[in-house]
Amino acid sequence: MNKLTGSIPPQLGKLQKVTSLLLWGNALTGSIPAEISNCSSLVVLDASANDLSGKIPSDIGKLGVLEQLHLSDNSLIGLIPWEISNCSSLTTLQLDKNKLSGAIPWQIGNLKQLQSFFLWGNSVSGTIPSSFGNCTELYSIDLSRNKLTGSIPEEIFSLKKLSKLLLLGNSLSGKLPRSVSNCQSLVRLRLGENRLSGQIPKEIGQLQNLVFLDLYMNHFTGSLPSEIANITVLELLDVHNNHINGEIPSQLGELVNLEQLDLSRNSFTGEIPLSFGNFSYLNKLILNSNLLTGSIPKSFQNLQKLTLLDLSYNRLSGEIPSEIGYITSLTISLDLSSNMFTGEIPESMSGLRQLQSLDLSHNMLHGRIKVLGSLTSLTFLNISFNNFSGPIPVTPFFRTLSYNSYLQNLNLCESVDGSTCSSSLMQKTRLRSAKTVALVSVILASVTIAVLASWYLVTRNHRYMMEKSAGASSSSPGAEDFSYPWTFIPFQRLNFTIDNILDCLKDENVIGKGCSGIVYKAEMPNGELIAVKKLWRTKDDEEPTVDSFAAEIQILGHIRHRNIVKLLGYCSNKSVKLLLYNYIPNGNLQQLLRGNRNLSWEVRYKIAVGSAQGLAYLHHDCKPAILHRDVKCNNILLDSKFEAYLADFGLAKLMNSPNYHHAMSRVAGSYGYIAPEYGYTMNITEKSDVYSYGVVLLEILSGRSAVESQVGDGVHIVEWVKKKMGSFEPAASILDAKLRGMPDQLVQEMLQTLGIAMFCVNSSPAERPTMKEVVALLMEVKTQPEEWGKTSQPLIKQSSNQS
Numbered sequence: 001m002n003k004l005t006g007s008i009p010p011q012l013g014k015l016q017k018v019t020s021l022l023l024w025g026n027a028l029t030g031s032i033p034a035e036i037s038n039c040s041s042l043v044v045l046d047a048s049a050n051d052l053s054g055k056i057p058s059d060i061g062k063l064g065v066l067e068q069l070h071l072s073d074n075s076l077i078g079l080i081p082w083e084i085s086n087c088s089s090l091t092t093l094q095l096d097k098n099k100l101s102g103a104i105p106w107q108i109g110n111l112k113q114l115q116s117f118f119l120w121g122n123s124v125s126g127t128i129p130s131s132f133g134n135c136t137e138l139y140s141i142d143l144s145r146n147k148l149t150g151s152i153p154e155e156i157f158s159l160k161k162l163s164k165l166l167l168l169g170n171s172l173s174g175k176l177p178r179s180v181s182n183c184q185s186l187v188r189l190r191l192g193e194n195r196l197s198g199q200i201p202k203e204i205g206q207l208q209n210l211v212f213l214d215l216y217m218n219h220f221t222g223s224l225p226s227e228i229a230n231i232t233v234l235e236l237l238d239v240h241n242n243h244i245n246g247e248i249p250s251q252l253g254e255l256v257n258l259e260q261l262d263l264s265r266n267s268f269t270g271e272i273p274l275s276f277g278n279f280s281y282l283n284k285l286i287l288n289s290n291l292l293t294g295s296i297p298k299s300f301q302n303l304q305k306l307t308l309l310d311l312s313y314n315r316l317s318g319e320i321p322s323e324i325g326y327i328t329s330l331t332i333s334l335d336l337s338s339n340m341f342t343g344e345i346p347e348s349m350s351g352l353r354q355l356q357s358l359d360l361s362h363n364m365l366h367g368r369i370k371v372l373g374s375l376t377s378l379t380f381l382n383i384s385f386n387n388f389s390g391p392i393p394v395t396p397f398f399r400t401l402s403y404n405s406y407l408q409n410l411n412l413c414e415s416v417d418g419s420t421c422s423s424s425l426m427q428k429t430r431l432r433s434a435k436t437v438a439l440v441s442v443i444l445a446s447v448t449i450a451v452l453a454s455w456y457l458v459t460r461n462h463r464y465m466m467e468k469s470a471g472a473s474s475s476s477p478g479a480e481d482f483s484y485p486w487t488f489i490p491f492q493r494l495n496f497t498i499d500n501i502l503d504c505l506k507d508e509n510v511i512g513k514g515c516s517g518i519v520y521k522a523e524m525p526n527g528e529l530i531a532v533k534k535l536w537r538t539k540d541d542e543e544p545t546v547d548s549f550a551a552e553i554q555i556l557g558h559i560r561h562r563n564i565v566k567l568l569g570y571c572s573n574k575s576v577k578l579l580l581y582n583y584i585p586n587g588n589l590q591q592l593l594r595g596n597r598n599l600s601w602e603v604r605y606k607i608a609v610g611s612a613q614g615l616a617y618l619h620h621d622c623k624p625a626i627l628h629r630d631v632k633c634n635n636i637l638l639d640s641k642f643e644a645y646l647a648d649f650g651l652a653k654l655m656n657s658p659n660y661h662h663a664m665s666r667v668a669g670s671y672g673y674i675a676p677e678y679g680y681t682m683n684i685t686e687k688s689d690v691y692s693y694g695v696v697l698l699e700i701l702s703g704r705s706a707v708e709s710q711v712g713d714g715v716h717i718v719e720w721v722k723k724k725m726g727s728f729e730p731a732a733s734i735l736d737a738k739l740r741g742m743p744d745q746l747v748q749e750m751l752q753t754l755g756i757a758m759f760c761v762n763s764s765p766a767e768r769p770t771m772k773e774v775v776a777l778l779m780e781v782k783t784q785p786e787e788w789g790k791t792s793q794p795l796i797k798q799s800s801n802q803s
Contacts, residue, residue, distance in 0.1 A: 007029055025048075047071055058082075067089050109133070109134040120166065125147040127151075130154075152176070157180050165188070168193050187209050234255050238260065239263055290314050349372075350375070364386065517535040581647070609779070616775050
C-alpha cells in the first residue's frame with residue numbers, strides 16, 4: 001500500500017520468474033495490460049484497491065499456476081472472461097466492488113481448487129450457474145449486491161465445505177430448497193433483499209453450525225418453522241419484511257446465543273412468548289409492525305444486554321410492566337408506540353439513564369410524566385396522542401422539544417419549576433407556542449450566564465497567550481537563552497545530539513503553534529525526521545518544580561500505544577524545555593476535513609476508532625491515569641494510511657500529580673471543545689476529555705467545524721446538531737453531504753455513531769460514557785461489507801415520513 005500513480009507498465013510481463021505481484025492499495029489507473037499473462041510463474045496477482053478501468057484481459061487465463069487473483073475495489077467494466085477458468089490452480093477469485101456486467105460464466109465450475117469467490121457490488125446479471133456444484137473446495141461465495149435473477153441452484157447446497165453463502169440484494173426468486181439441509185458446514189446464510197417465496201423449509205433447522213440466518217425483505221409466507229430453535233449456535237435471525245403469519249414459536253427461546261432477533265413487518269399473531277426472557281445475550285429485539293396481542297412479558301427483565309427494543313405498531317395492551325425499567329442496558333431505543341397500552345409510566349423507568357430514544361406515542365397512557373425528567377441521555381422523545389397530564393419537566397432536554405413531541409395530551413402544561421403548571425398557560429390552549437415572561441427570563445438568564453462564562457474563559461485564555469507570545473515573540477534561538485548546560489533525557493536509543501536539535505529551531509522549520517508551544521520539523525543528520533515542541537515559557541509563579549515536571553515527563557515518555565504520538569525524549573536548560581516526538585507526515589484531522597476531499601466513511605470511522613483507543617489508553621491503562629485536556633481535530637495527527645495519533649500533551653496532566661489541581665485552574669482546552677461544566681466548576685475530569693472527543697466525532701460525521709464562522713450560522717456544533725434533531729428533518733441531514741447517498745447499512749452505521757457522539761456530549765458529566773465504553777460502542781457499529789444486511793438500527797430516531 002503506497003501512493004503509486006499512473007498505469008501498470010506492460011513491461012512487467014517480462015518478469016517471467018516473479019511469483020507474487022502485489023500492487024494493492026495505490027492510485028493506479030488505466031487498464032490491466034494483457035502482457036501480465038507472460039508472467040508464467042505468477043502465483044499471486046493483487047491489484048485491488050486502485051482505480052483501474054477497462055476490461056479484465058482474457059489472457060489472464062494463460063497463467064497456469066495462478067492461485068490468487070485479487071482485483072476488487074476498482075472500476076473494471078465488461079464481462080468476466082470465461083478464460084479465467086483455465087487457471088486450474090486458482091483458489092481465490094476476488095472481483096468485488098467493480099462495475100462488471102453480464103453473466104457469471106458457467107466455466108467457473110471448472111475451477112476445482114476454488115475456495116473463495118467474491119463478486120459482490122457489481123452489476124452482474126443472469127442466473128447463478130449450477131456448475132458451482134463442481135467446485136467442491138468452495139467454502140465462501142459472496143454474490144451480493146448484483147442483478148442476479150432466477151432460483152438458487154440446488155447444486156450449491158451439495159458443497160460439503162461451504163460455510164458462507166451471501167446472496168444479499170439481488171432479484172432471486174423461487175423457493176429456498178429443502179436441500180439446504182445438505183450443506184451442514186454453513187455458518188452464514190444471507191439471502192435478504194431478494195424475491196424468494198414459499199415457506200421457509202423446516203429442514204433449515206438441521207444446520208447445526210449456522211450463526212447468521214438472513215431471510216429479510218423477501219416474499220416468504222406461512223409460519224416460521226419451530227425447528228429453527230434446533231440451531232443452538234444461532235446469533236442472528238432476521239426475517240423482517242416478509243409475509244410470515246401465525247404465532248411466534250415459543251421454542252425460539254431455546255436460542256440462548258441469539259444476539260439479534262428481527263421479526264418485524266410480518267403478520268405474526270398471538271402473544272410474545274414468555275421464553276424470550278431466556279435471551280441473555282440478546283442486544284436487539286425488533287417485533288414492530290405485526291399483529292401481536294397481549295402484554296409485555298415480565299420475563300423481559302432478564303434481557304440485561306438489550307440495547308434496542310421495538311414493539312411498535314402491534315395490538316399490545318395492558319400496563320407497561322415495571323420490569324422494563326430494570327433493563328438498564330437499554331441505550332439505543334425503546335419504542336412502544338402505536339399499541340393499546342394503558343396505565344401510567346412506571347416509576348422504575350427512571351433507571352433508564354442511558355436511553356437515547358423513547359417513543360410512547362399513540363397509546364392510551366395517562367398520569368404525569370415527571371419520571372421522564374430522569375432520562376438524562378435522551379436525544380429523541382415522542383409521547384403524543386396519549387392522555388398525560390400535569391407539568392412538563394424543565395430539564396435542558398425538555399426545553400429543546402417542540403410541540404410535536406406532546407400532541408394531543410390536552411392536560412399537559414408548561415411549567416417554570418417542574419412541579420406546578422404556569423397559570424398563564426392554563427388559561428390558554430395547552431402547549432401552544434406562546435411564551436411566558438417567566439420562560440423568557442429563564443432563557444435570558446441562561447444566555448447571559450453562558451456569555452459571561454465564555455467571555456471570562458476567552459479573555460483569560462487570550463491574556464495567557466499574549467503573555468506567552470510576549471516572552472517568545474521570535475521563534476529563533478537567539479531570542480532566548482539556549483546556553484549550556486543542557487539536560488537530554490532520551491526514552492529510547494537516539495542517534496543525534498542536542499546540537500543537532502538546536503540547529504533545526506529555525507523559522508523556516510516551524511510547522512505549528514498552539515497554546516502549549518511551537519512545533520518544528522527537524523531533520524537529523526542521519527535523515528530521520530522528528531517533531532520538536534518548544535514549550536512556551538511560564539511565569540515564575542506558575543513554574544512547577546523541575547523534579548515534579550521531570551517526573552511527569554518520565555511517565556509520558558514511557559507511553560507506548562499505536563494511536564499516541566511517541567515521545568522520544570526531553571531536553572531542557574535553565575529556561576527552555578523541548579519535547580521530541582515522532583514526526584507524523586500526513587497533517588492533522590482538521591486539515592483533512594477542511595481539505596474539500598471526498599473522505600470515505602471507512603477512513604472517517606478508522607480515524608474515530610483510532611483516536612478513541614488512544615484516549616481510552618490514557619484514561620484506563622496508564623497508572624496513574626492521564627488527562628489529555630486538549631482533545632481536538634488539530635491534535636489528531638494522521639499518517640499515510642490514515643492511522644490516527646493523539647498529539648500535544650502540553651496541557652496533559654497526571655491525575656494524581658502534585659500540580660494537578662494547580663493545572664486545573666488554568667484554561668483547559670480549546671474554544672469549541674471545552675466541556676460546559678468547566679465554565680462553572682473550573683474543574684475537569686476524564687469526562688471532560690470525553691466531551692471534547694464527542695465534538696471531534698461530530699466534526700468527523702458532519703464535516704463542520706466545532707464553531708462555524710459563516711454569517712448567520714455561527715453556532716456551536718453540539719447546539720446545531722440538537723437543533724437539527726429537534727426539527728423533524730431526517731437525521732441523515734446532519735451528515736456531511738459527501739457521505740449521503742451511500743448504502744442504507746453504511747448510513748445506519750453513521751447514524752449510530754452520531755448517537756455515540758451525542759452520548760459523549762451529554763451536558764451531565766456523570767451520564768457520559770467512559771472512553772473504554774466509547775471504544776466498545778464504536779466497535780459494535782461497524783460491520784464488514786459481507787455483513788451488509790445484518791440488522792442494525794440507528795441510534796438516532798429517523799423522521800416518521802421516511803420509509
